[in-house]
Amino acid sequence: MKKLKYALFTGCTAKQSTPEQMMSTMAVAEKLGIELVELTEASCCGASHLQDYDEFLSLVLNARNIAYAEKQGLTMVTICNTCQLNTAMTKHKLDNDEALKAKVNEKLAEVGLEYKGTSAITHFLYAIIDDFGLDKIKEMVVTPLSQFNIAPFYGCHNIRPSELQNETHNSKENPYNPTSLDDLIIACGGKNVDYEEKNKCCGFHVELQAPHTAAVLTGNAIAGAMDGNADMMVTPCPLCHLKLDTQTAHASEAIGRDVELPVLHMQQMVGLALGCTPAELGLNHHLAKVDFV
Numbered sequence: 285m286k287k288l289k290y291a292l293f294t295g296c297t298a299k300q301s302t303p304e305q306m307m308s309t310m311a312v313a314e315k316l317g318i319e320l321v322e323l324t325e326a327s328c329c330g331a332s333h334l335q336d337y338d339e340f341l342s343l344v345l346n347a348r349n350i351a352y353a354e355k356q357g358l359t360m361v362t363i364c365n366t367c368q369l370n371t372a373m374t375k376h377k378l379d380n381d382e383a384l385k386a387k388v389n390e391k392l393a394e395v396g397l398e399y400k401g402t403s404a405i406t407h408f409l410y411a412i413i414d415d416f417g418l419d420k421i422k423e424m425v426v427t428p429l430s431q432f433n434i435a436p437f438y439g440c441h442n443i444r445p446s447e448l449q450n451e452t453h454n455s456k457e458n459p460y461n462p463t464s465l466d467d468l469i470i471a472c473g474g475k476n477v478d479y480e481e482k483n484k485c486c487g488f489h490v491e492l493q494a495p496h497t498a499a500v501l502t503g504n505a506i507a508g509a510m511d512g513n514a515d516m517m518v519t520p521c522p523l524c525h526l527k528l529d530t531q532t533a534h535a536s537e538a539i540g541r542d543v544e545l546p547v548l549h550m551q552q553m554v555g556l557a558l559g560c561t562p563a564e565l566g567l568n569h570h571l572a573k574v575d576f577v
Contacts, residue, residue: 287317287318287319288316288317288318288319288411288415288416289318289319289320289321289358290318290319290320290321290358290359290360290361290411291321291323291352291353291356291358291359291360291361291403292309292320292321292322292323292360292361292363293323293326293329293349293353293360293361293362293363293367293371294306294322294323294326294363295328295329295362295363295364295366295367295522296328296331297364297522297523297526298363298364298522301522301526302522302525302526302549302569303566303569304549304552304565304566304567304569304570305363305522305525305549305551305552305566306363307564307565307566308549308551308552308555308560308564308565308566309363309408309551311551311555311560311564311565312551312554312555312558312560315424315555315558315559315560316412316416316424316558318411318416320361321356321358323349323352323353323356323360325352326348326349326352327345327348327349328345329345329346329349329364329366329367329370329371330342330345330346330370331366331370332366332369332370332441332489333489335370340387340388342370342374343374343377343378343384343388344388344391344392346370346371346373346374347374347378347388347389347392347399348392348395348397348399349371350371350374350375350399350403350405351392351397351398351399351400352397353403353405354399354400354402354403355397357402357403358403359403359404359405359406359411360403360404360405360406361405361406361407361408361411362405362406362407362408363407363408363520363522363551364521364522364523365407365439365440365441365442365520365521365523365524366441366489366521366523368405368406368407368441368442368449368452369441369442369448369449371405372405372448372449372451372452373448375401375405376448376451378399378401379401385399385401404452405452406452406453407442407452407453407520408520408550408551409442409464409465409468409520409550410452410453410454410464412468412554413453413464413467413468414453414454418467418468418471419471421468421471421472421554421557422471424558425471425472425473425557425558426557426558426559427473427556427557427558427559428472428473428474428557429469429472429473429474429553429556429557430473430474430475432474432475432515432516432576433474433475433477433512433513433514433515434469434474434475434476434477434514434515434516434517434518434553435476435477435479435482435508435509435512435514435516435517435518435545436462436465436466436469436476436477436482436517436518436519437465437481437482437486437505437509437517437518437519437524437528437547438462438464438465438482438483438519438520439485439486439519439520439521439523439524440484440485440486441521442457442520442521443457443459443462443483444459445459446458446459459483460483461483462482462483465518465519465520465550466478468550468553468554469518469553472553472554472556472557473557474553474557477509477512477513477514478512479508479509479511479512479514480508481504481505481507481508481509482505482508482509484501484504484505485501486501486502486505486519486521486523486524486527486528487499487500487501487502487527487531488523488524488526488527489523491527495534496538498527498531499531499534499535499537499538499539500535500538500539502527502528502531502532502534502535502538503535503536503538503539503541503543504539505517505528506528506532506535506543506544506545507539507541507543509545510543510545514545515545515546515576516545516546516547516548516574516576517545517546517547517548518547518548518549518550518552518553519547519548519549519550520549520550522549525547525549528545528547529547529570529571529572530571532544532571532572544572545572546570546572546573546574546575546576547570547572548567548574551565552565552566552567556577562574562577
């Protein structure tokens, strides 16, 4: 099998608020023999807020990030659902509108860059599933997670809009009944928990505008996993992780019951199954204690 190599767009959160996600991403990549070339020149994707104020600036910003991957001649891999949405949305718009692409490239030329549309964009979750393969993951598992009931939490931006996201990976994901994260849990030897809230919003992007609504969404997600007898939750999005791991007090108050579960990044779960140590995966960085390791 040819060695997989990607241009890694880390986004902001994995380098600041959730450094354990960056640690576990690199640890898992090493275990799988995947080479990740970090795009150190890249900047924030706009976090799904910038385009509300200046859509063109958002397109230029994301096209600039993609252009750095194109200079490497590599597929860009993201580790944040919101980064995935913004970069994939930019690529879709520019690849289907030559006039807009030319206008964006006028600005990029000021910093010596050009967006060509030659690099694909995918989330690390789908790179593992589509490119590496679940069967190979199963073969490499050294510590099956068979004693754990694991609740997948997909988040919004990796599965919606389905027409856009299904352009970026081979595993056609149904936003009403997603399966990728469930399949990965099973490949790691765990028991996947099916619950109503697994494909709902965590509340992150409405926190400033409607904090009570955000807290209710967070609380309902954790409560649904708990009611499904989950031992932990797992998510491919660091923004979802921040809500589910750090906002349990607000969430508990909002829905009128105590809710808290260990919440792992997708990479941490895979890393545990592959035999990575808790230190390599940054499992001591969580607010909800990960004390089962």
